[in-house]
Amino acid sequence: MKTPIRVAVTGAAGQIGYALLFRIASGAMFGPDQPVILQLIEAPVDKALKALEGVAMELDDCAFPLLKGIVQTSDPAVGFKDANWCLLVGAKPRGPGMERADLLKDNGKIFIGQGQIIDAVAAADARVAVVGNPANTNCMIAASQAKRLPPERFTAMVRLDQNRAQSQLAQKAGVDLTAVKDIFIYGNHSPTMFPAFAHATINGAPAAKVINDDAWLQGPFCETVGKRGAAIIAARGASSAASAANALVDHVRSLVTLGAIHSVAVKSNGHYGFDANVWAGMPVRTTTPGSYEVLTGYDLSDAFSQQKLAATNKELVEERAFVADMIK
Numbered sequence: 131m132k133t134p135i136r137v138a139v140t141g142a143a144g145q146i147g148y149a150l151l152f153r154i155a156s157g158a159m160f161g162p163d164q165p166v167i168l169q170l171i172e173a174p175v176d177k178a179l180k181a182l183e184g185v186a187m188e189l190d191d192c193a194f195p196l197l198k199g200i201v202q203t204s205d206p207a208v209g210f211k212d213a214n215w216c217l218l219v220g221a222k223p224r225g226p227g228m229e230r231a232d233l234l235k236d237n238g239k240i241f242i243g244q245g246q247i248i249d250a251v252a253a254a255d256a257r258v259a260v261v262g263n264p265a266n267t268n269c270m271i272a273a274s275q276a277k278r279l280p281p282e283r284f285t286a287m288v289r290l291d292q293n294r295a296q297s298q299l300a301q302k303a304g305v306d307l308t309a310v311k312d313i314f315i316y317g318n319h320s321p322t323m324f325p326a327f328a329h330a331t332i333n334g335a336p337a338a339k340v341i342n343d344d345a346w347l348q349g350p351f352c353e354t355v356g357k358r359g360a361a362i363i364a365a366r367g368a369s370s371a372a373s374a375a376n377a378l379v380d381h382v383r384s385l386v387t388l389g390a391i392h393s394v395a396v397k398s399n400g401h402y403g404f405d406a407n408v409w410a411g412m413p414v415r416t417t418t419p420g421s422y423e424v425l426t427g428y429d430l431s432d433a434f435s436q437q438k439l440a441a442t443n444k445e446l447v448e449e450r451a452f453v454a455d456m457i458k
């Protein structure tokens with residue numbers, strides 16, 4: 131039996147948490163032979179902590195053979211202690227009439243604190259994956275506080291957007307989902323994201339040729355993927371939860387699977403025209419478990435791609451400017 135890995139999850143009693151924890155405990159994230167200890171962190175609010183108790187009871191009741199322990203806490207120093215993976219799902223939601231700058235600042239405070247504590251108490255090999263929105267900038271903020279853990283260890287999730295794009299392309303082409311490959315998300319997890327279809331393939335042929343409808347690819351396709359979250363809220367009356375949890379399972383699973391090629395928001399080193407030090411979605415290949423190299427060889431020099439990349443980069447730079455005084 132392998133040594134259990136410690137997986138810290140913030141926002142554990144939230145709706146994504148509820149769809150996520152059972153998948154981790156069942157082995158979907160780290161594999162069917164990897165035991166886990168779940169370290170569940172909630173806000174110091176009675177209602178949330180009470181709900182967390184209920185979630186932990188349900189985890190017990192699943193009798194998952196791989197689940198070797200559950201920690202419940204509102205103290206991040208306890209929750210992140212020795213964690214190998216820190217999944218930052220909890221965040222403050224945008225309230226009615228709240229400005230984007232205020233949301234960024236309120237969440238900035240949370241992610242500054244969590245970045246510092248993770249850096250201080252998590253395991254030497256700790257990896258961090260951020261889901262709580264605005265995910266890219268929250269990730270940048272957390273990484274900015276780390277002195278021990280390198281910034282490459284901090285990733286934000288754009289996998290839900292990749293999965294959405296893959297599904298849309300398959301439906302449009304009338305093919306099985308698995309026929310669609312190499313569709314990657316560039317930039318921010320927001321409606322400005324760019325699902326770059328230029329290099330996507332369908333049954334090995336260029337997706338643009340198979341679909342043969344540039345107006346759809348540049349218009350409704352990009353728009354549907356970018357605004358899918360809002361469409362789900364409009365239909366369901368609540369934001370994406372099961373699909374978001376599933377995407378986080380995919381995000382981490384791909385990051386621990388050697389050779390996997392997938393979209394992750396990572397620290398930019400200027401690739402694809404992104405400003406250095408914003409966290410932008412781009413394609414990576416997993417090199418060793420938890421580590422990756424950015425794939426820089428995709429040609430996105432055409433005018434449409436350049437305009438999309440510039441727009442999402444601009445938004446990331448603006449978000450960084452909103453919180454610049456906090457991360458000095």
Ligand code: NAX
Nearest residue numbers: 140141143144145146172173178220221261262263290374
């Ligand atoms: P919920 O409001 O259901 O749950 C959030 C939970 O986080 C709550 O239980 C709350 O008590 C907890 N929390 C708040 N502050 C905390 C803190 N400082 N420490 C620990 N826990 C804390 O939201 P849910 O639907 O689960 O969504 C969670 C986050 O994911 C939101 O920020 C949401 O916007 C974001 N999303 C990101 C996606 C992505 O693709 N990157 C897609 C789905 C989702 O919208």
